[in-house]
Amino acid sequence: MSAPAVTDAETGPLIETGYAKINLALHVRHRAADGYHAIETIFAFAEDGDRLILNDGEGVSLAIEGPFAAGLAGESDNLVTRAADRFLARFGGGGAAFTLEKTLPVASGIGGGSADAAAALRLLCRRGGVAVAEVMDIAAGLGADVPACIASVAQRGTGRGDELMSIAGDTLGGLALLLVNPLKPVSTGAVFKGWDQVDRGALGEGDPLAVALAGRNDLEPPALAIEPEIARVLALLGGQEGVTLARMSGSGATCFALFDGTEARNAAAEAIGVAEPGWWLMASRLR
Template sequence: MTGEAAAETGWAKINLALHVRRRRADGYHDIETIFAFADFGDRLSVRAADDVTLTIRGPFGDGLPADESNLVMRAARALAGAHGVRAGAALTLDKRLPVASGIGGGSADAAAALRLLNCFWGIDTDEAALCGIAASLGADVPACVGSRTQRGDGVGEQLRTLADDDVRDKAVLLVNPGVPLATGRVFAAWDGIDRGALASGPSLAAAHEGRNDLEAPAISLCPVIGTVIAALAARPGATLARMSGSGATCFALFDTDTDAEAARAAIAAAYPDWWTAAGRLR
């Protein structure tokens, strides 16, 4: 254990495309997705302590449990258990991403905890081992460990790193209308129709050819998502506008930072209750 204060970011996850292929016997769904990550997110810091504790603050921290049910705590306990760590860690989560919003906030925070404590406790295991622990915490957590452009199959845990020359540094705008949407409800509203496989090849081209099969059921539950997508698609310079994950956060890609920031400012002015964040893909 270093004992020195340190921090990690839970990078915002974006599903550039998400194809739902079938419902499995175990109740989960087989998916095919392209994961990408924005260059902003929640912030997790740590300092030395006698026990593992979690404090939550930030604009989206109110009401979130900081007990053993929190994915950050579960990640910390799982890592400590796997490596026989007896040291403590006082963790502080600055919650900057909306909750239950399709951009992997909880999963990204759990992955950040694994990366952070792997170094802080001096474990220094490799990414594959961290992903093994991450898989026990949730379907999106393994992708969030590396937080880079990847294809996900199975329930999203079967990962393959993709060439990202066409994706990295792409300007992106995220918009959330302020309505939490539970993943289970969205999957339950999916019509069960297999609309075909996700294309292979360059990440961005595959994303453009693809779709998000959860978009229609999410809009049926939360119609404002359709308004968000339309507002994004209408902005000058937008090259792709779509919902991420199971919603309700939507995204648009732009060719320039200037266009993305102009879109953010315009949408924030028109819809002041919506959350907006502009940046680039990692």
């Protein structure tokens, strides 16, 4: 029998979404002495993603369900449980039994694990009455993308991606979005290792969509060398009617396209689904 759901008077069970992360542009500037790469990126987030539920429990536990649960079945040290362990060690609050409905592909460049860890921290903050500002250092210690995933809104990231700046006059919210993954996992470490170490210049300033359009993803070439099918994903996305921007996200293999409307996005999703029925697709919008 499962543990009873943690509830509050207004919202019922405590549930959070691990929103899919998209790097609209990602410029790699240099590799630091500690081995980490200095990047400049525009983070954006889909309205959809994984679903994380918090229940009372003994200690910290995680049950994983959903279409991509098998990809995490062998992990004994998941980012969700690691986040919970660190939160409870600092703030207390009793046990936490999580159920993760895994709908985002694993190792796919859209921050699934980071988004889930951020969702866990938000859940525990809600339960414990802790301000999310108080867990940002925990988030940074879990991974470079986790701090951006805490708020899951459009932001600029520098450093490892964990130095964040809000975007004034954000024009991205509501844009029609299509995510496509050929279901070929790509190692982030291998992709960064394959970067040619050429600094191709800084990310621009100004309107975030204009900056993204003028930008690039410096990890696309090494990712393509590891998994050539990414090129077909990009070609199919870029060839659809109504596309504003088509690019790979993060270290791949997920690619995204922004569209000038939902009708164009839906038509593209249908066309690509027919052409490549074995691929994963998610039609959404930017938050």
